Amino acid sequence: MLSRVSRYRHCRLSRAGLALTTALFAAGCSGDMAPPGDLLAIEPSAPVILSEPVAPAMTSAPLAPAMFADVSDSAVPNSPDAPMQNVLAYPVSDGVDARQMTSALPESGGDQPIVTGIGTDNPQLVTASGYPSSSGSDGSLQNDRTENAQVQVAGLMPRVTDPMNAPQWAGGMPASEKACRNRLKRLGVTFRDLPAINSGKGCSIPYPIEVTELSGGIEIKPAAKLNCQITDAFAQWVKNELAPAARLRYLSGVSSIRQLSSYSCRTMNSKRGAPMSEHASGNAIDVGKITLNNGQAIAVRKPGFFSFREKSLLKTIRHDSCKYFTTVLGPGSDIHHKDHFHFDLRTRKAGYRHCD
Incomplete structure (x- = not known):
């Protein structure tokens, strides 16, 4: 009997402790205590996601109202993803001002x-200036921009090198030729370089001048x-000998010299x-x-008996020219030189000069 009473009391104390625990738990929560069945019926709420601020729409460039005639019939994009600047990629209707669109x-x-x-x-393909270009016979569009374009062909032309400045290994002149031309310039000679002359065996001038x-x-x-070498010698002779001799005898300078032969491919x-x-x-x-x-002209020929000044001038020419040339021939030398002076720079052994 005593054991049954003890088990009964222990059970009541356990129930009382459970009730006290439940009451304390409920007292710590705000609001009324919900029944256990209601707690099981509560569904968790979805998390709230804050949306990002909307990006501002792109503003389109100011366009004339006439550009978008009949816009209801055209598929022209007008949104932040496809701004109005791209409108030129789409067909446009007639009457559009191309210059405004460009x-x-x-x-x-x-x-x-x-x-x-x-x-x-x-x-039609409209150019930037608003003028339509011509179309081909096959219906394809052609642009006439090449009508006023300047064709650049300089890049296809061979580059010409100044032989006076280029070294000899690069196609320039030898140093002796360059030095000779510099002497001509200092003497006041007017000349121009010519292409190399090669007319056959024994007839050539590698670096001719005119x-x-x-x-x-x-x-x-x-x-x-x-x-250049004979030109140098001839120019020095005229300046140092012929011109002073003419002024001394005729009180006049020399105006011109008539040459009868220079380069000639002959024996x-x-x-x-x-x-x-x-x-x-x-x-x-x-x-x-x-x-x-x-204005007086002095012909190179055997002078008359009373032509004293002419005779003196021709004699001086023959004598002084031998200091500049290796060969001097003139009237009296032979039948072939009765009407002219022949001057050359022929090279002979031991430096021999033939002045006749």
Whole structure:
């Protein structure tokens, strides 16, 4: 009996402790205590996600109202994802001002293609200036920009190198030729370089020049084709000997010199079988007449008995010229030189000069 009473009391104490625990738990919570069945019926709420702020819409470039005639029939995008700047990528209706559309482009250089007449039998490519270009016979669009374009062909031309400045290994002149031309410039000689002359065996001038005028404005008529060395010697002789001798005897300077032969591909005295003449290498010049500033002309020939001044001048020419040339021939030398002086720079053994 006592054991049953003990178990009964223990059970009541356990129930009382459980009730006290439940009451304390409920007292710690705010609000009324919900029944256990209601607690099981509560569903968890979904988490709240804050949305990001909407990006501002892109503003389109100001366009003329006339540009978008019949916009209800066209599929022109107008949203932040497809701004109005891209409108030129779509067909446009007739009457659109191409210049206004081109100016609406960002970074527009006035050179963007615009197609009008889409959906018709006559599509046209409008240039930046608003003028339609021509279309080909096959209906394809062609641009006439090449009509006013300048064709650049300089890149296809061979580059010409100044032979005076280029070294010899690069196609330039030897140092001796360059030095000779510098002497001619200091003497006041007017000349120009010519392409190399090669007319066959024994007839050539590697670096020819064409002489038109000597120091003091003395003209060479006609222009003489020579090598530089004979030109140098001739120019020095005219300046140092001929011009002073003429002023001394005629009180007048020299105006012009008539040359009868410079470069000529022939043998000596034009005889068959004879050695090649110095004229064949541009190393000789023949003088037939000297004209003074006062208009008097002195022909190179055997002077008359009473032509004292002419005789004295021709004798001085023959004597002084031998200091500049290795060969001097003139009237009285032979039948071939009765009417002119022959000057050349022929090289002989032991430096021999032939002045006759």
